[in-house]
Amino acid sequence: xxxxxxxxxxxxxxxxxxxxxxxxxxxxxxxxxxxxxxxxxxxxxxxxxxxxxxxxxxxxxxxxxxxxxxxxxxxxxxxxxxxxxxxxxxxxxxxxxxxxxxxxxxxxxxxxxxxxxxxxxxxxxxxxxxxxxxxxxxxxxxxxxxxxxxxxxxxxxxxxxxxxxxxxxxxxxxxxxxxxxxxxxxxxxxxxxxxxxxxxxxxxxxxxxxxxxxxxxxxxxxxxx
Amino acid sequence: xxxxxxxxxxxxxxxxxxxxxxxxxxxxxxxxxxxxxxxxxxxxxxxxxxxxxxxxxxxxxxxxxxxxxxxxxxxxxxxxxxxxxxxxxxxxxxxxxxxxxxxxxxxxxxxxxxxxxxxxxxxxxxxxxxxxxxxxxxxxxxxxxxxxxxxxxxxxxxxxxxxxxxxxxxxxxxxxxxxxxxxxxxxxxxxxxxxxxxxxxxxxxxxxxxxxxxxxxxxxxxxxx
DNA sequence: GAGAATTCTGAGAGTTCTCTGAGAAACCCC
DNA sequence: GGGGTTTCTCAGAGAACTCTCAGAATTCTC
Numbered sequence: 001x002x003x004x005x006x007x008x009x010x011x012x013x014x015x016x017x018x019x020x021x022x023x024x025x026x027x028x029x030x031x032x033x034x035x036x037x038x039x040x041x042x043x044x045x046x047x048x049x050x051x052x053x054x055x056x057x058x059x060x061x062x063x064x065x066x067x068x069x070x071x072x073x074x075x076x077x078x079x080x081x082x083x084x085x086x087x088x089x090x091x092x093x094x095x096x097x098x099x100x101x102x103x104x105x106x107x108x109x110x111x112x113x114x115x116x117x118x119x120x121x122x123x124x125x126x127x128x129x130x131x132x133x134x135x136x137x138x139x140x141x142x143x144x145x146x147x148x149x150x151x152x153x154x155x156x157x158x159x160x161x162x163x164x165x166x167x168x169x170x171x172x173x174x175x176x177x178x179x180x181x182x183x184x185x186x187x188x189x190x191x192x193x194x195x196x197x198x199x200x201x202x203x204x205x206x207x208x209x210x211x212x213x214x215x216x217x218x219x220x221x222x223x224x225x
Numbered sequence: 226x227x228x229x230x231x232x233x234x235x236x237x238x239x240x241x242x243x244x245x246x247x248x249x250x251x252x253x254x255x256x257x258x259x260x261x262x263x264x265x266x267x268x269x270x271x272x273x274x275x276x277x278x279x280x281x282x283x284x285x286x287x288x289x290x291x292x293x294x295x296x297x298x299x300x301x302x303x304x305x306x307x308x309x310x311x312x313x314x315x316x317x318x319x320x321x322x323x324x325x326x327x328x329x330x331x332x333x334x335x336x337x338x339x340x341x342x343x344x345x346x347x348x349x350x351x352x353x354x355x356x357x358x359x360x361x362x363x364x365x366x367x368x369x370x371x372x373x374x375x376x377x378x379x380x381x382x383x384x385x386x387x388x389x390x391x392x393x394x395x396x397x398x399x400x401x402x403x404x405x406x407x408x409x410x411x412x413x414x415x416x417x418x419x420x421x422x423x424x425x426x427x428x429x430x431x432x433x434x435x436x437x438x439x440x441x442x443x444x445x446x447x448x449x450x
Numbered sequence: 451g452a453g454a455a456t457t458c459t460g461a462g463a464g465t466t467c468t469c470t471g472a473g474a475a476a477c478c479c480c
Numbered sequence: 481g482g483g484g485t486t487t488c489t490c491a492g493a494g495a496a497c498t499c500t501c502a503g504a505a506t507t508c509t510c
Binding site for chain 4: 156157158190191192195196216217
């Protein structure tokens with residue numbers, strides 16, 4: 001297999017260089033872009049396996065670049081670089097498509113780790129309109145619909161994201177810290193995970209055997225029975 | 226699948242031990258070498274999946290070891306240990322072969338992470354994500370699940386960690402001091418190991434012949450019958 | 451065999467973790 | 481602005497977990 005090709009988009013040459021060097025060092029082939037327009041042109045070629053995309057760009061911002069790429073049918077994975085004070089709700093939206101984000105200031109190692117994770121995951125394309133299935137559970141990301149045994153279940157956005165994350169990691173125990181980071185977007189200690197697990201169970205368990213299992217002292221796992 | 230085999234080359238026994246202990250703990254099988262010549266002999270056998278190589282060695286230096294290995298057609302991945310003040314251009318040279326480097330003083334975690342990353346890149350499964358198997362015992366680290374003969378066994382976190390450690394060191398006697406250090410994280414004298422061994426036996430033995438054996442005066446061993 | 455050392459295991463106390471109901475604040479849509 | 485929804489915090493109840501202790505059982509030594 002040839003080296004994975006990465007497009008790094010940031011208006012600051014320093015950051016582009018830093019990220020570029022790090023990624024190259026770890027075996028990626030890297031191309032840089034300084035603005036959203038340029039990024040769109042390059043990414044439209046479909047040559048890239050991954051895009052590292054700053055949210056704050058002078059011309060077309062990162063979200064818009066993402067939106068246009070998706071509209072053009074490109075489902076290349078994207079890792080967003082967000083400033084620390086980016087509103088939590090925008091950050092949250094990112095995690096749904098299977099994409100990832102890294103907050104500035106970020107450690108290069110973290111970014112490389114994410115890049116690898118995204119690409120490893122990408123054997124099957126991280127398509128937006130994927131329908132996740134675990135046992136008799138179906139979650140349609142595009143339609144924001146969840147069914148269990150064919151019965152529609154109404155979920156709030158947070159419940160939906162939490163369930164999507166658990167389904168993506170089926171049969172793996174995910175820690176509360178992981179959930180806080182990827183579903184909520186902040187790392188503080190909080191009981192909110194327990195509360196939402198409770199909400200999900202209340203809605204899902206009446207329709208069949210329990211799917212969400214507690215691993216005491218560790219986290220939670222969605223298991224196929 | 227067996228554990229990934231790592232050759233650790235450093236002229237300081239302390240560092241060799243430190244790195245060796247850490248890697249073993251994380252599921253690698255480790256061999257040490259004190260000099261470049263010895264390292265070349267060992268690595269030439271092709272038995273290793275990874276070489277951790279100090280650059281500064283008394284006889285043949287790390288770069289030379291690397292060069293000769295490549296010349297001999299061995300493309301085993303190499304992680305270099307470099308002093309902090311190693312010239313930047315030499316460091317850069319390392320990246321060419323797809324290898325990695327860690328600067329001294331290094332954190333053990335960082336090294337383990339790199340080792341995993343390198344092996345993953347090479348298509349070799351990482352040590353941690355493996356499902357450990359001993360006889361009819363299966364332990365899935367990602368899913369925190371244990372089965373014996375296909376039957377699910379519920380374990381508490383401490384029981385789980387203890388069993389994982391024993392399985393990683395299958396057919397070896399591990400002392401109570403080792404267990405206290407690696408499973409509990411403190412070194413005080415305590416009967417807690419005996420208690421937890423007892424718990425494990427109570428849960429595992431009804432499903433088959435005894436696996437955990439007492440080595441009186443020494444410790445315990447998990448043996449394949 | 452007898453005595454000593456070591457290990458096993460049942461019982462229990464104290465701590466920690468999880469679940470869930472209630473409620474306040476924020477948000478959204480009309 | 482008002483009603484409904486959503487998000488998050490808090491706190492108590494209950495369950496699970498960890499570790500200690502002590503007596504029983506086993507093994508070793510003489």
